[in-house]
Every structure is written in C-alpha cells, then in structure tokens.
Amino acid sequence: MINRNAMLVGGIKPHYYCLPVAKREQHRLALCAAATSGDRRFFLGTDSAPHLRSAKETACGCAGIFNVQVCLETLAAVFEREQALDRLEAFTSLNGPAFYGMDVNSDYLVLEKSDAALPLPPPVEAMGETIEVFDPGFALHWRVRAA
Structure with missing residues (x-):
C-alpha cells in the first residue's frame, strides 16, 4: 500500500518505517x-507491530507498522x-493454510462497503501513551463485522 515515498517525502514519517523498508513504486x-x-503461492502474512509513539518517534525508532485494525479494510480496497475482490478470500484465508x-x-468475517468514507480507528492507548494506527493514505470504505 505504500512505497518509500510515503516514509521519506516531506520529511521522515516514522510511523511508515518498517522492515524490510518500503521500496520503489515499481516494487x-x-x-x-x-x-x-489469484496465484495460490501468494497469501497474507501479517506482522502488525504496535510500538508506542515514544519508541517510533525517536532518533533510533522501532521498525514496524501497526495495521491490525485496518488490515482487511485496506486489503479490500486494494483488491477492489x-x-x-473475488480473490480476496483465497489470499487472506485459504492459500496460507493450503500451503x-x-x-x-x-x-469468518464479513466485509461491508460504505458509500461514505469511514474514519480511521483512533490511536490505541497503552502504558500511558498512544500507538498510531496505520494510515494507508486513502479513504477507507470497507469495514469488518463479525458474521
């Protein structure tokens, strides 16, 4: 969802810093x-990294993006x-177990699309600080609900 410009253009944005570092747009x-x-060799592997703001916004910040709260919503937007969209379930739920x-x-969960853009979840409060939720850089119109 991001390339290295998301992290570097206009100044370093530590909440987009992850490893491996985001690459060029062609990648x-x-x-x-x-x-x-739709290739069965490709499947979702999540590695959400909930680092406190103080650990991200420092000279030697922690690598990782906290995306668990918007993972499926952002994937639905990309697949759409x-x-x-007909390949999203296989990518997220079927190909990995098969492999x-x-x-x-x-x-299972249900993804619902909204005509209106939905707000990003607020930062998570933890240990007297906040953890920033990944902002994909585009409006979210999908939400997850329990089946």
Whole structure:
C-alpha cells in the first residue's frame, strides 16, 4: 500500500518505517499484482507491530507498522481497485493454510462497503501513551463485522 515515498517525502514519517523498508513504486506495484493475481503461492502474512509513539518517534525508532485494525479494510480496497475482490478470500484465508497443510479456519468475517468514507480507528492507548494506527493514505470504505 505504500512505497518509500510515503516514509521519506516531506520529511521522515516514522510511523511508515518498517522492515524490510518500503521500496520503489515499481516494487509496490509488483507486490500488488502478485497478491491480487489469484496465484495460490501468494497469501497474507501479517506482522502488525504496535510500538508506542515514544519508541517510533525517536532518533533510533522501532521498525514496524501497526495495521491490525485496518488490515482487511485496506486489503479490500486494494483488491477492489485491482478488480480482484473475488480473490480476496483465497489470499487472506485459504492459500496460507493450503500451503502449510493446515485446516481452514471455520470462523469468518464479513466485509461491508460504505458509500461514505469511514474514519480511521483512533490511536490505541497503552502504558500511558498512544500507538498510531496505520494510515494507508486513502479513504477507507470497507469495514469488518463479525458474521
């Protein structure tokens, strides 16, 4: 969803700093094409990193993006943009278990689309500080609800 410009243009934005570091736009486009291709070798692997603001906004800030609260919503937007919503479930829920020879989770969530843009979740309060939620840089119109 981001390239290195999200982190660097206009000054360093520590809440976009992750490892591996986001690359050039051509690499982001290639990853997006792979993820939305329907190829069973590609699947979601999340690594949400909830670092306190004080640990991110420092000279030697922690790497990682806290995206768990908007992960599926942002993926739905990307898959929709790529006209691949029919491949989202496989990418998020089926290809990974198949690759590892595991059973598919029997629980499920429902994604709903809103005509109006939805606000980002507020920062999370923890240990007297905040943890910033990933901002994908575009309006979110999808939300998750329990089935």
